[in-house]
Amino acid sequence: MTGVTFPTKARPLHLRALAIFEDLRQEWLRTIIMVAAVGIVGWLVLYPLAILFNLGLHSRTGAFTFDNYITVFSEPGLVSALVNSIVISAGTTVASLLIALPMAWAVSRTTMPGKQFIRLAVLIAFVMPNFITAIAWILLAGPNAGLLNVFMREVFGVAKGWSVFSRGGLILVLTFSFYPLIFFASAAALDNMDPSYEEAAQMAGASAWRGSLGISLPLVMPAIVSSSIFVFLEAMGAFGAPAAIGNAAYFHTLTTKIYELFSYPPRFELAAAAATPIIAFTVLGLMLQRYATGRRRFNVISAKPKVARAVDIGIGRWILFAFSMLVIFASVALPLFVLVRTSLLSRWGLPFTWQNLTFKNYAALFDTSTILPRAVGNSLMVSAGTASICVVLALVIVWLIERTKLPGRALLTFICTVTFAFPGIALAVGFVLGYREPPLALYGTIWLFFIAFTAHRFPFAFQFVRNGVKQLSTELEEAGRMSGASWTRTLVDISVPLLKSGMMAAWMMVFAVTLRELSMAVLLNVRGTETMPIAIFNFVDNGTFESAAAVSVVLIAMSILSVAILRRIAGKAQMEV
Amino acid sequence: MRHRLGTLLLGILTLPIGLTHEALAQATVPTMDELYQAAKAEGAVDFGGAVKEDAAQELLQAFSKKYPGIKVSYTRRSTEPMVQLIEADRLANKVSFDLINLTEPADMVRYKTEGFVQPVPLPDRDVLLPGTYDPDNYYYALGITPMYGIYNTASLKKAEAPTSLKALVSDPKWIGKVAISRPSRGGTGAAALLNVVDAVGVDFLKNVKERDILLTRGNEAAVSSVISGERPVSWGVSGYRALEAKAAGSPIELIYWDEGTAIAQFMGAVPTKANHPNAGKLLLRWLMTKEGQELHVKAADFYSPRKDVELAPRNEPPLSKLKINLFGNDRLLKTGQELSSEFDKAVGLK
Numbered sequence: 001m002t003g004v005t006f007p008t009k010a011r012p013l014h015l016r017a018l019a020i021f022e023d024l025r026q027e028w029l030r031t032i033i034m035v036a037a038v039g040i041v042g043w044l045v046l047y048p049l050a051i052l053f054n055l056g057l058h059s060r061t062g063a064f065t066f067d068n069y070i071t072v073f074s075e076p077g078l079v080s081a082l083v084n085s086i087v088i089s090a091g092t093t094v095a096s097l098l099i100a101l102p103m104a105w106a107v108s109r110t111t112m113p114g115k116q117f118i119r120l121a122v123l124i125a126f127v128m129p130n131f132i133t134a135i136a137w138i139l140l141a142g143p144n145a146g147l148l149n150v151f152m153r154e155v156f157g158v159a160k161g162w163s164v165f166s167r168g169g170l171i172l173v174l175t176f177s178f179y180p181l182i183f184f185a186s187a188a189a190l191d192n193m194d195p196s197y198e199e200a201a202q203m204a205g206a207s208a209w210r211g212s213l214g215i216s217l218p219l220v221m222p223a224i225v226s227s228s229i230f231v232f233l234e235a236m237g238a239f240g241a242p243a244a245i246g247n248a249a250y251f252h253t254l255t256t257k258i259y260e261l262f263s264y265p266p267r268f269e270l271a272a273a274a275a276t277p278i279i280a281f282t283v284l285g286l287m288l289q290r291y292a293t294g295r296r297r298f299n300v301i302s303a304k305p306k307v308a309r310a311v312d313i314g315i316g317r318w319i320l321f322a323f324s325m326l327v328i329f330a331s332v333a334l335p336l337f338v339l340v341r342t343s344l345l346s347r348w349g350l351p352f353t354w355q356n357l358t359f360k361n362y363a364a365l366f367d368t369s370t371i372l373p374r375a376v377g378n379s380l381m382v383s384a385g386t387a388s389i390c391v392v393l394a395l396v397i398v399w400l401i402e403r404t405k406l407p408g409r410a411l412l413t414f415i416c417t418v419t420f421a422f423p424g425i426a427l428a429v430g431f432v433l434g435y436r437e438p439p440l441a442l443y444g445t446i447w448l449f450f451i452a453f454t455a456h457r458f459p460f461a462f463q464f465v466r467n468g469v470k471q472l473s474t475e476l477e478e479a480g481r482m483s484g485a486s487w488t489r490t491l492v493d494i495s496v497p498l499l500k501s502g503m504m505a506a507w508m509m510v511f512a513v514t515l516r517e518l519s520m521a522v523l524l525n526v527r528g529t530e531t532m533p534i535a536i537f538n539f540v541d542n543g544t545f546e547s548a549a550a551v552s553v554v555l556i557a558m559s560i561l562s563v564a565i566l567r568r569i570a571g572k573a574q575m576e577v
Numbered sequence: 578m579r580h581r582l583g584t585l586l587l588g589i590l591t592l593p594i595g596l597t598h599e600a601l602a603q604a605t606v607p608t609m610d611e612l613y614q615a616a617k618a619e620g621a622v623d624f625g626g627a628v629k630e631d632a633a634q635e636l637l638q639a640f641s642k643k644y645p646g647i648k649v650s651y652t653r654r655s656t657e658p659m660v661q662l663i664e665a666d667r668l669a670n671k672v673s674f675d676l677i678n679l680t681e682p683a684d685m686v687r688y689k690t691e692g693f694v695q696p697v698p699l700p701d702r703d704v705l706l707p708g709t710y711d712p713d714n715y716y717y718a719l720g721i722t723p724m725y726g727i728y729n730t731a732s733l734k735k736a737e738a739p740t741s742l743k744a745l746v747s748d749p750k751w752i753g754k755v756a757i758s759r760p761s762r763g764g765t766g767a768a769a770l771l772n773v774v775d776a777v778g779v780d781f782l783k784n785v786k787e788r789d790i791l792l793t794r795g796n797e798a799a800v801s802s803v804i805s806g807e808r809p810v811s812w813g814v815s816g817y818r819a820l821e822a823k824a825a826g827s828p829i830e831l832i833y834w835d836e837g838t839a840i841a842q843f844m845g846a847v848p849t850k851a852n853h854p855n856a857g858k859l860l861l862r863w864l865m866t867k868e869g870q871e872l873h874v875k876a877a878d879f880y881s882p883r884k885d886v887e888l889a890p891r892n893e894p895p896l897s898k899l900k901i902n903l904f905g906n907d908r909l910l911k912t913g914q915e916l917s918s919e920f921d922k923a924v925g926l927k
Contacts, residue, residue: 077926077927139805142802142805142807143753143807144806144807144808145802145805145806145807146807165791243794244794247759247792247793247794247926248791248792248793250786250792250924250925250926251925251926252926262660262661262664266660266661266664268664268668347822347825347826347827348801348804348805350825350826350827369634428665429665429668432665432668432669433668433669435669436668436669436670436671437670443665443669443671444669444671444673522658522661523661523662523665524665525662526662526666526673527623527650527652527673537658538653538654538658540798541654541655541658541794541795541797542629542630542653542655542797544797545801
């Protein structure tokens with residue numbers, strides 16, 4: 001039921017303004033909610049960014065200067081870091097597309113076996129923090145001692161194995177961390193698409209393959225473009241994996257370079273300025289997204305959703321199954337195997353024998369003399385709270401952008417997505433500075449985590465909810481409004497139930513990415529506010545890989561458990577992942 | 578005559594100043610009892626440093642036993658994250674620690690210059706090894722550790738292991754065989770690099786990229802790389818880490834280089850605006866006592882900077898029996914940092 005737009009005669013500006021004012025007056029509750037939401041999001045995002053920009057415009061002595069920004073684009077080390085970031089992010093995006101699209105189509109539209117398993121497995125890949133994936137792959141593909149290379153050497157006599165310490169290695173690790181973004185977005189869009197389009201194509205004589213691919217691919221293009229841009233920007237902002245691999249491979253990305261500016265001696269001003277290119281890429285990405293999606297509307301959720309008939313692709317289903325399993329083996333099974341194996345060792349580096357096996361690394365999670373029990377509690381609380389705040393805010397903001405004609409929506413969209421790829425560590429400086437004095441003296445408390453994580457991860461909720469709203473036909477809402485229902489009632493009784501799966505997916509995404517958030521926490525945490533990624537980071541830093549592995553396994557298990565509970569509450573059919 | 582008298586009077590008046598700033602400072606050093614009473618009134622001490630968690634807890638338990646009524650807490654971070662934590666605190670006008678511990682002399686010197694740390698005179702400073710403390714009493718080495726070379730015993734037999742730094746960085750057979758903590762990451766790595774440069778000359782940096790050295794984030798990761806066999810040798814890792822790993826059964830052995838082994842320092846200082854300044858000073862001074870140092874050696878596997886502490890960690894030879902290269906903070910600050918920067922440039926990380 002594609003919406004049809006009739007051309008309307010342009011009204012004079014003052015009449016349009018009057019109409020908007022009248023609309024706002026009549027729906028005062030909607031106005032209050034929207035103004036509050038815009039105010040909150042604006043404050044959350046713009047305040048720390050303004051502080052950061054201001055910092056970049058001053059020297060260490062406080063004098064106004066452009067030197068920091070000039071240095072960013074003239075210092076060879078920073079320029080090469082920027083080039084590396086672009087190349088690696090582009091490589092990660094292309095590789096993620098190649099992996100995720102066939103898998104998403106297969107699980108959503110075909111008779112491929114094991115679809116639920118594959119969805120769950122991809123989710124595990126997504127919730128694995130990229131710095132943990134990097135560590136796992138260092139253990140697997142270190143040139144000399146990596147388990148895979150040792151295996152290849154001992155079994156097949158391959159003298160020189162593949163090394164993860166390379167740009168290619170980093171692209172691989174980032175791809176295995178971020179391809180789920182494209183997978184989930186594409187699969188969700190395909191799941192929500194009205195199958196009657198494909199059926200019509202098949203009735204017109206198209207083959208099952210052609211009918212499904214030719215019709216569904218263009219319809220889910222907004223989701224593919226959006227998620228590809230997300231992957232590119234996520235890779236630009238990634239810190240953990242580049243830090244683990246880049247050092248050994250003798251190269252920097254922009255984020256690792258920024259990280260270095262915080263020590264020996266710290267140059268916060270230059271770090272703030274160095275984040276500028278990432279903001280520029282975010283703006284560019286948003287423009288590209290807008291251009292790609294154009295003015296097309298994609299009203300593919302109707303009042304009478306149909307169950308899609310799986311396309312029988314014959315032997316192709318086994319080829320796709322083998323491909324999916326290979327990806328899952330490399331992105332989930334192998335890293336998880338290494339993590340579990342390491343977590344059971346009394347000391348990493350010792351042989352895997354009965355004498356060296358222990359559960360003490362897991363028992364430490366209950367030892368109140370360590371930070372672990374507190375870190376688990378903090379992680380759960382902050383992640384759940386952040387996810388809930390983000391989804392509620394996103395629902396209101398997306399409605400404002402997609403369902404009203406208020407001016408400034410493009411700017412609001414930009415504000416809502418600008419922090420997506422912002423290096424967490426640089427953004428954290430803005431939060432430390434912005435929340436250090438009364439009445440906002442929140443630095444050193446867990447409350448600042450909620451605020452900072454919401455600002456950083458809001459784009460996830462925004463984009464997922466927006467995708468859902470874009471696919472939702474306005475007819476039902478219009479029917480509700482014509483029956484006399486208020487905006488809030490229409491939203492709560494009609495739109496929210498239809499968007500339930502999109503909101504659940506958004507909540508889950510924000511929960512998962514917050515659970516693994518490291519780059520901001522590393523600067524915001526003080527004693528008492530440690531989270532699980534901080535505990536893992538400290539263990540790695542301390543050289544106790546076995547403890548880091550145990551906490552990582554628990555973190556992943558918690559993510560999976562939370563999603564399983566959500567699926568149970570929401571109902572399988574309502575979940576898109 | 579008047580001129581001579583004037584000079585004499587001036588001499589008499591300035592005599593106390595000439596008695597040395599140091600002597601006067603020592604004269605005003607509070608006793609441990611006085612400090613304890615003041616610290617007890619503060620009620621707590623927060624220690625943040627690079628010392629291993631379990632070792633620090635053991636030390637703090639002993640401190641609590643000796644000085645009851647002071648609640649102790651410890652936050653473990655290696656130097657780089659600790660500096661970041663401190664700097665984030667400083668941005669927020671906060672001070673989380675009453676005693677800080679770092680390996681990077683550059684940061685300690687900067688903190689001294691910026692007034693972030695305060696002097697804490699020690700009554701028995703003359704028992705400390707030269708170069709292990711700040712002449713103005715702002716910071717002291719709480720412990721020192723040799724930057725041992727290590728090798729993987731599963732990959733190399735004893736006879737195959739290198740003994741000379743010169744051979745290690747010039748013989749082609751060691752290309753792609755060495756792992757180290759990136760020198761610019763902290764003072765320990767810089768000390769180990771300085772040791773190599775002293776042994777073979779600065780020219781080796783020109784071709785260092787061709788040596789295919791594995792750079793890790795910190796000493797612990799370098800030790801782990803050797804244990805796992807990713808690289809069979811390191812030219813210098815924190816000694817206490819190597820000793821601990823070896824005692825735990827990891828397949829590594831120490832190398833005492835023919836050219837001598839570098840010594841790294843773990844420096845402690847009390848922030849000027851510490852929340853519990855007297856407790857911070859009490860803890861620092863207690864850690865620097867003979868009793869505190871002996872415990873430090875046993876708990877943390879450090880050597881002591883005190884000349885009157887003969888103990889050595891885990892039955893290792895005493896420091897006096899080792900061929901060591903103890904670089905003062907001045908040399909580490911100037912040459913060590915410069916070399917670390919050159920190293921980064923040479924491998925393409927600058």
